Amino acid sequence: MHVEELAVPGALVLSPTQHDDDRGTFLEWFRAEDLRAATGRDLTLAQANCSVSAAGVLRGVHYADVPPGQAKHVFCPSGAVLDVVVDLRVGSPAFGRSASVLLDDVDRRAVFLPEGVGHAFLALAEASTVVYLCSTGYAPGREHGVDPFDPDLALVWPTTGRDGAPLELRLSDKDRAAPSLQEALRAGTLPSWEACAALR
């Protein structure tokens, strides 16, 4: 497993060693020891999620209140998504900065997001499946979103899928109505860098 920190502090991309043989392939998509070696922390497993998305579906940018926050370890076992992490921690030296990683069933990479980091992904193929391990359970009242098209975030969303066909973007009503970064900042819902640091 090769681990690299992304431009968003504490967020990682993890590239596994794939063991191919005449039956198929084998890989470790999560290894607590590697996460601990890279971050000095553990991911307490409270929930494991799975979503399946049509090509063009965009989910996010989502984040949870800190504390307790929700750290996530994200993997795409089938299909392809552009996974995006956004630093939403007020006071972070990288506040507003983002990083994108292609997660797919070829390289089979994974992304780790610490608490307070926003998460979004765009499905680049039909039936793209994303599974993720979460450090806390779902609490709808603690979940928030930021507009994935906010010019302040300057997120770049591909216009074609991995087969080269144009993508028609599809969002939930909730994500379409999400506030901008500045609106979320004014509303006081964004996590603070200090509160996130206190969790480590």
Ligand SMILES: Cc1cn([C@H]2C[C@H](O)[C@@H](COP(=O)(O)OP(=O)(O)O[C@H]3O[C@@H](C)C(=O)[C@@H](O)[C@H]3O)O2)c(=O)[nH]c1=O
């Ligand atoms: C996130 C979540 C949703 N749900 C329900 C609520 C709703 O009826 C349905 C779909 O919920 P959403 O529209 O919020 O699903 P979705 O837009 O896929 O939300 C997810 O987006 C990605 C980017 C993340 O990082 C996740 O943490 C989560 O926020 O599933 C749960 O039961 N448990 C959960 O943990």
